[in-house]
Amino acid sequence: MDLNATSFIVLGLLRLGGPCTPYELKQRVAGSLGNFWSVPHSRLYAEPERLAAGGYVSVDAEADGRRRKRYALTPSGEQALDAWVADPPAQLAELRNPALLALFFEAAPAAVAAAQLPLHEAKLAEYEALAAVADANVGPDDPRGPRLALEAGIRHEREWISFWRELVG
Amino acid sequence: MDLNATSFIVLGLLRLGGPCTPYELKQRVAGSLGNFWSVPHSRLYAEPERLAAGGYVSVDAEADGRRRKRYALTPSGEQALDAWVADPPAQLAELRNPALLALFFEAAPAAVAAAQLPLHEAKLAEYEALAAVADANVGPDDPRGPRLALEAGIRHEREWISFWRELVG
C-alpha cells in the first residue's frame, strides 16, 4: 500500500494533536488545514482504517456506547511521516480554479469577478482573524507550520482580490 | 449524465479551435490551459465518448488508416457550454498545494522553499514568455480569456516566489 496526501494528513494530525477518533479528525481538519486542503468526513473514517491495515496507526475500539474507534500513531507511522516531512514534495501544484477555467473560456470577466470578489474578501478576513489570534497567543515552542501555511493563504487571497478587483470594472 | 470540469474543457476547446481528435485535444490542453488545469490524455479519449453519448458532441470516425475519431460540438453542447459560461462557478477553490501541506506539518521551511523556488521561477519565466508572445500578436477579436488566465498564473507565481524566497533564509 502506498501513502498519499490524505494519509499524511491523518498521520500528521495524529501527531499534532495526539490519538483521536475520526470525528475529532474532522474537527481538526476544519480548524485549520481544511482551509486549503479539505477532506470529506467519509475519507476520515476510511483512511485511518487503511492506515491501520498497513500498520501505520493502531486502533483502540470502545466496547460500549458509541463504539468509536480511537486511532494512534505507531512507530512505523511516525517514521513514515518523518520521512515524508524530511523529503518534501518537489513539484508544482496546479491552480485548478473553476472560476479561472470559466474565465479562460470567455465567461464575462466582470461577472466572474463580481461573484469571486466577496468570497475572497470574506476568506481573507477570516484568515486575518485567525492570524491575529495565533500571533497574540504564540508560545515559544508552538509549531510554526500552521502559521506559515496560513500566511501563504493570506497572500494568495490578497492576490486574488487584487486580480478580480481589476476585472469588476 | 452531468457535466464536470473536464466536460467543459472538452466542449470549450472544441469551440475555441473547432472539431478535432482526442490527440489534438491533448495538444490544445498542453498549449495553454494545461498550465493551470491539466488533463491526462486517457481522459481526453474517454470524456468525448461520454459527451457523445449525451449528445453534446458528434463523432465522425475515419473509415481507414488511423481510424481516429473527430469530435465536434453539437448545438446541445454549445448550449451547455454557453449556460456554464453565463453562470460561472461562485465558489472558492482550495490551494491544495502539497508543498504547503508539508510545511504545515513542520517540514523544514528552508528545505521546502529551496525545492519550490526554482520550479516557480522557471514557471514564471515560461508564463512571461507566453505573455510576451501573446501581447505582440494580439488581434482585435482574439479571445481575451486565455490571456487573462495567464495573467492570473503570472501573479500567483510571483506570489509564490516572494513567499518561498522569504523562507529560504
Added chain:
DNA sequence: CGAGACATGTAAGGGGTTACATGATTTA
C-alpha cells in the same frame, strides 16, 4: 527498411464525492 517518435487507445485500481442511514446526546 529499421528505429524511433508520434499517435491512439484500453484496463485496473483507488480515492473522492455524494447520498443514505442510524445511533447517541442534548435541549426545549
Added chain:
DNA sequence: TAAATCATGTAACCCCTTACATGTCTCG
C-alpha cells in the same frame, strides 16, 4: 420525552491516475 443536533459510519458511482499495449508515420 420529542425533536433537533451531534456523531458515526456505509455504499455506490464516477473520475483520475497509472500503466500497458499496439498501430502508424517519418526519417536516416
